[in-house]
Amino acid sequence: xxxxxxxPKFRVLKTGQSMTLLCxxxxxxxxxxxxxxxPGMGLRLIHYSVGEGTTxxxxxxxxxxxxxxxxxxxxxxxxxxxxxxxxxxxCASSDDRDRNQPQHFGxxxxxxxx
Amino acid sequence: LAKTTQPISMDSYEGQEVNITCxxxxxxxxxxxxxxQQFPSQGPRFIIQGYKTKVTNEVASLFIPADRKSSTLSLxxxxxxxxxxxxxxxxxxxxxxxxxxxxKGTHLIxxx
Numbered sequence: 583x584x585x586x587x588x589x590p591k592f593r594v595l596k597t598g599q600s601m602t603l604l605c606x607x608x609x610x611x612x613x614x615x616x617x618x619x620x621p622g623m624g625l626r627l628i629h630y631s632v633g634e635g636t637t638x639x640x641x642x643x644x645x646x647x648x649x650x651x652x653x654x655x656x657x658x659x660x661x662x663x664x665x666x667x668x669x670x671x672x673c674a675s676s677d678d679r680d681r682n683q684p685q686h687f688g689x690x691x692x693x694x695x696x
Numbered sequence: 697l698a699k700t701t702q703p704i705s706m707d708s709y710e711g712q713e714v715n716i717t718c719x720x721x722x723x724x725x726x727x728x729x730x731x732x733q734q735f736p737s738q739g740p741r742f743i744i745q746g747y748k749t750k751v752t753n754e755v756a757s758l759f760i761p762a763d764r765k766s767s768t769l770s771l772x773x774x775x776x777x778x779x780x781x782x783x784x785x786x787x788x789x790x791x792x793x794x795x796x797x798x799x800k801g802t803h804l805i806x807x808x
Contacts, residue, residue, distance in 0.1 A: 586739075615796065624783060624798035625740070641797065672739045684730060687739025 584608050588673050588688035595663045595695050603658040603691050605673030613676040614656035615640075615685065616648060618669040625672060631656055663695045700784045705803040714771045716802050718784030721765050729760060729767045732783045734801070740783060744769065771804075779806045 586607045595601055605614065612633045617625040617640075627640030629648040637648045645667060647659045656675075660667060671691045677683035701719040708714045720729070728747050732740035744751055746758040746767070757770040771778055783801040 617798070622800070624800045626798070627796045630796070674739070684732075684742035684745060685740075687741065689739050690737070 586673055586675055586686050586688035588671075588691050590691060591689070592692045593694070595660075595693065597663060597665060597695060599663050600659070600661050601663065601693075602660075603671055603673075603693075605656045605658070605675075605688060606654055607656075607673075607675040607686070608654065609675060609677075609686065610653070611675035611677050611686070612653070613685075614650065615674045615676075616646070616656065616658045617672045617674065618642065618667075619672060619690075620669050628658065628671075665695045667693065668695045669693060699797075700786055700799055702782075702784050702799065702802045704800060705805065707805050707807065708774055709807050710775055711773055714774050714778070714804060714806075716769045716771075716782055716784075716804065717766055718769070719766045720784070720786045723764050723786050724788060727764075727786045727788050729758065729764075730785045730787055731756070731758065731769045732785065732798075734781045734783065740798070743782075774804075774806050776806050776808065778804065780804060 589604045615630040616628040619625045626642045628642055628646050629640050631637050631650040634653040649657045672687050674685040674687045676685045730745040731743045733743050734740040744753055744756050744758045746760050748760050751758045759768045781801040781803050783798045
């Protein structure tokens with residue numbers, strides 16, 4: 583049981599380039615989330631999804647887009663990367679039966695924008 | 697949206713009991729309190745969750761007073777491997793993004 587898998591684990595981009603981060607979960611969870619974590623900071627919610635085909639904005643959505651075409655996958659896109667988006671990105675998922683089920687996190691994607 | 701406040705850092709020694717308190721004055725009736733642990737270069741990991749009174753599992757205990765405006769995570773007999781950042785979240789029921797804000801957490805350092 584892999585849980586939550588994020589790819590890639592590391593990536594370096596140049597300003598203006600685009601890329602997509604992939605999150606996959608094998609727990610049949612309805613809810614999925616994307617966070618970013620900057621040095622010495624907590625996690626801030628970028629976007630989240632409450633089910634296949636749905637997305638919603640979190641605390642810091644600007645500069646990012648997401649898609650949830652399949653229940654098990656949640657994609658985070660950067661259309662035109664900026665140095666301010668250098669961060670560690672974490673994906674998480676949680677069960678839908680009870681909103682208070684804990685989140686399960688991946689190990690992160692470390693993204694540097696030059 | 698209940699905001700949480702917890703100490704930035706704490707130090708302790710191996711074998712001691714560590715208590716980390718989180719304040720959440722605006723907690724709503726349907727909100728739960730959840731604690732996560734994060735090691736460097738890893739995602740947060742669920743430790744314990746509670747609604748009121750006391751909850752205990754194999755890792756920790758969570759104490760919540762009757763007014764629910766604070767909660768205390770208790771780690772018994774800590775070891776060096778308990779050095780990590782601990783986050784307190786107050787999550788609303790019913791979906792949405794309520795409570796999905798991780799503050800800076802408490803950086804717990806365990807010394808030999």
